[in-house]
Amino acid sequence: MSTTDTPQTRVATPRRFLMCPPQHFDVTYSINPWMDPAKPVDSSLAHAQWVELKNLYESLGHTVEVIDPLPGLPDMVFAANGATVIDGRVLAARFRHVERTAEGPAYLSWFVEHGYGDVHWPEHVNEGEGDYRVVGRTVLAGAGFRTDPRSHAEAQEFFGLPVIGLTLVNPEFYHLDTALAVLSDTEIMYYPEAFTPGSQSVLRELFPDAILATAEDAEVFGLNALSDGRHVLLPDAAVHLKQRLRERGFEPIGVDLTELLKAGGSVKCCTLELR
Numbered sequence: 016m017s018t019t020d021t022p023q024t025r026v027a028t029p030r031r032f033l034m035c036p037p038q039h040f041d042v043t044y045s046i047n048p049w050m051d052p053a054k055p056v057d058s059s060l061a062h063a064q065w066v067e068l069k070n071l072y073e074s075l076g077h078t079v080e081v082i083d084p085l086p087g088l089p090d091m092v093f094a095a096n097g098a099t100v101i102d103g104r105v106l107a108a109r110f111r112h113v114e115r116t117a118e119g120p121a122y123l124s125w126f127v128e129h130g131y132g133d134v135h136w137p138e139h140v141n142e143g144e145g146d147y148r149v150v151g152r153t154v155l156a157g158a159g160f161r162t163d164p165r166s167h168a169e170a171q172e173f174f175g176l177p178v179i180g181l182t183l184v185n186p187e188f189y190h191l192d193t194a195l196a197v198l199s200d201t202e203i204m205y206y207p208e209a210f211t212p213g214s215q216s217v218l219r220e221l222f223p224d225a226i227l228a229t230a231e232d233a234e235v236f237g238l239n240a241l242s243d244g245r246h247v248l249l250p251d252a253a254v255h256l257k258q259r260l261r262e263r264g265f266e267p268i269g270v271d272l273t274e275l276l277k278a279g280g281s282v283k284c285c286t287l288e289l290r
């Protein structure tokens with residue numbers, strides 16, 4: 016769509032999400048540049064911000080399932096990393112860092128207990144929806160920092176959907192969902208500089224009309240956004256992106272998750288979509 020067109024009417028579709036309360040959330044180690052264990056975390060504020068996000072989803076008509084947080088896993092609040100679920104099939108997560116390793120089986124158990132029959136324990140490291148983003152019937156797959164590129168072929172075989180590998184280059188944007196957000200079955204927004212030149216070219220080829228984020232948008236984690244087709248929940252500080260989204264007929268909703276950002280996560284990281 017060119018900017019001279021009138022924005023189209025966007026339709027939200029009800030979603031199902033899995034979230035994990037930040038009961039044990041803290042920054043006790045550092046596995047990405049955002050994490051500084053010397054900086055204190057306000058647990059009650061983190062909890063309040065998380066509850067606000069959950070309430071917002073529910074007020075928009077979405078269903079939120081909750082997994083019990085486990086002590087000793089301060090990053091478990093980032094449910095997006097727990098698995099990738101498409102057509103009810105679950106590709107479990109296998110974490111890069113030992114600090115998060117136990118989250119893989121913890122999330123996997125939740126799926127088994129909740130009746131998901133088609134569950135795959137992966138051979139290769141993959142950090143769930145953090146690096147697997149679904150656009151319509153195509154899967155965009157990140158690599159470079161966390162997910163092993165060999166996981167992409169494993170995911171393609173398991174889901175039976177085309178998986179497009181993209182390589183991340185900036186350690187601040189270490190998961191695909193920190194550099195790219197899915198807006199609809201055909202639209203995305205992303206921060207080009209987070210990708211290798213080859214991956215930027217792939218994205219231009221596939222999504223010539225994508226919204227491009229500025230460095231300022233990316234720095235406030237504006238791409239760690241969740242769209243239901245109409246409402247786009249994103250960090251409130253992403254001023255430029257909110258404007259671009261409005262021009263395209265989306266309804267941006269700013270959310271404050273500043274405490275969780277101290278661990279390098281925001282809206283999308285806290286949300287695993289159960290497709």
Ligand code: ARG
Binds near residue numbers: 095096284
């Ligand atoms: N501290 C966590 C880590 O570095 C944050 C994970 C954020 N999740 C995401 N989907 N980007 O692993």
